[in-house]
Amino acid sequence: MEGMAPEQWHRPATQSDVAREVGVSRTLVSFAFRGAPGVSDETREAIFAAAQRLGYRPNAAAADLARKHRSAVGLYLMDIRNEVYADILSGVRTALPHDGNRLILSVSRSVDGVDRGALDSLIEARVGIIIAATLLDTDHQVQELARVVPLVSVTRPVDGVDSVYSDDVTGARAATEHLLGLGHRRIAHLAGPIYDGHTARRQSYEKTMLDAGFAPVTLSAEDFTQEAGQRAAWELLGLADRPTAIFTHNDQLALGAREAAYAMNLSIPQDLSLVGYDDSKTSRLHGIDLTSVDLQAFELGRRAGSVALERLANPDAPTADIRLTPRLVVRNSTAPPGTG
Template sequence: MRDVKRVTMEDVAREAGVSRALVSIAYRDAAGVSAATRARILAIGERLGYAPDQVAARLAGVGGRTVGVFIQDLHNDVFADVFDGVRAVVEPARKSLVMAVGTLDGRGDAAALDTLRRSRVDVIVGVGLQLPDVAVQAVSRHVPVVAVARDIPSVDAVITDNEAGARAAVEHLAGLGHRRIAFLANPPGDGYGGRGSGYAAAMRAAGLAPRVASSSYLRAQAAIDAAALLDGPEPPTAIFAHNDQAAFGVLDAAHDRGLVPGVDVSVVGYDNSSMSRAPGTALTTVDLHGAELGRAAAELAAERVSRPDAERLTRTSAPTLIVRGTTGPAPS
């Protein structure tokens, strides 16, 4: 097979009759080159088939125009929705995105954030961070952080009203006549207690006794924990899960027991992920509007970079209950 010569920055500089440094400045969109010269250099590069090394360009620049995105898990569709929202704002602004992925148990958060910090990003959008508040605050002292769907004191954040979302879920189930409504709770940690407190408040307001079972972010573990509820004494007629992944685990456990969702047991998730909307699933869930959160986070990130000394920046979003086929009247 014939080797194909890779076009280099030197080739572009030679063809344009300028220095390599000027080509580098043009591709980094930095000061020091006129708009006309930059356009001519980029046109020559495109004609020659030059593919710039974006990582090298970022590292060569001072205060590179980059946004880092931390995502807890690539298997959760709602995180992809948030990322799409971030990208919809960042890419038209001709900024670069660098992504790092954590782990479901939170043990990979610190390493992933450190990867972004060492990549010299200007700001980090954190989606699903499980580190304690103090740890995220420590990172933000080196690189600004915008937390998504988590309220961390002194850290910029796009905050969704999780308590309101949980109340809507419980009120929907109680309105269908359910009295034994269990909450499959997320792992305990800073910043994610709103769904649990909203559930408990709504249950008490309806004159019902809260029933909380701790679980994890793993669908398989959620299925095990839901099975314990369904097999126990006075099994719940409805289960509100802390997110859609956990709700799918509840559906798995119900299927294994021959229970029909929306008839024998009602199930509500949280996120409105793409899987929840799939035919055959039709999960009743709380929509936290992931893409909108991502767009808002990217806008806050840009504002933070342009106003580094500004007071804490926040935006608040309201979730929406989406009623589908996994909820129905309480069985008689």
């Protein structure tokens, strides 16, 4: 490579290499990449051109250390296989400036418990803040984590911690009332495991059923996956007085219930109405047409990204509590009972 000695080819270019190439000090090169004053436009352009020729890439982590300021944003996702988290990721990316904060991603290896290693990897990367979607820790554990590194909790509110979430009480009530309005009375809820901050959908469904004068039937799946949904729905649909409708904690569980119903030769919605939660891309596919609650995943991510930037810029700002309103999207998976 022109401008570099053979013994330099095996290692990445450094600021010192760029400085030698241009004939300036390494400090001036550092100032140029940090956008600090004192570097003329002509010199800055020469430094950037030399860096491109040499293949130099600024070390953002080292720059943060030098400035005593952490600019990187860590994003923790509970389950990248669930489309809702991909939408949250897209929203976060939209909020972050293209030429500003680095985004470091860490994905949990478990959907049925707390993966502390995934969070620790972000702390070890010296991120300035963590956007966490979705934590299964207790509220106390989340609060303790927020004392180690600033945190934005996404999809669940936590007292004293920046939180961006959808109103699950409203969403679950809308789903249950939709089924009641169609004439269903034996409506079951396929819930996920019980964790702090993740019971509002279950509780809202049960309250709505009781207020309408009907007995709620709730079954918890082993985790939040399609496979767990299929196993749990098989149990529900095997009841002597089987439900005519099932409302699930998320779309993954609903898809599992759909598979269980077809395996038992039940038609949707003629024999069984299904309502999911998340309004994932899969739920909108022709042939699936799943009625689902849209929790605005992309907007959750975008707002969380904005909150994270504000927290980095103003560490003493009041705690953010942003609650979005979900909406029920009615498709072809629900109908009045006994329409077959």
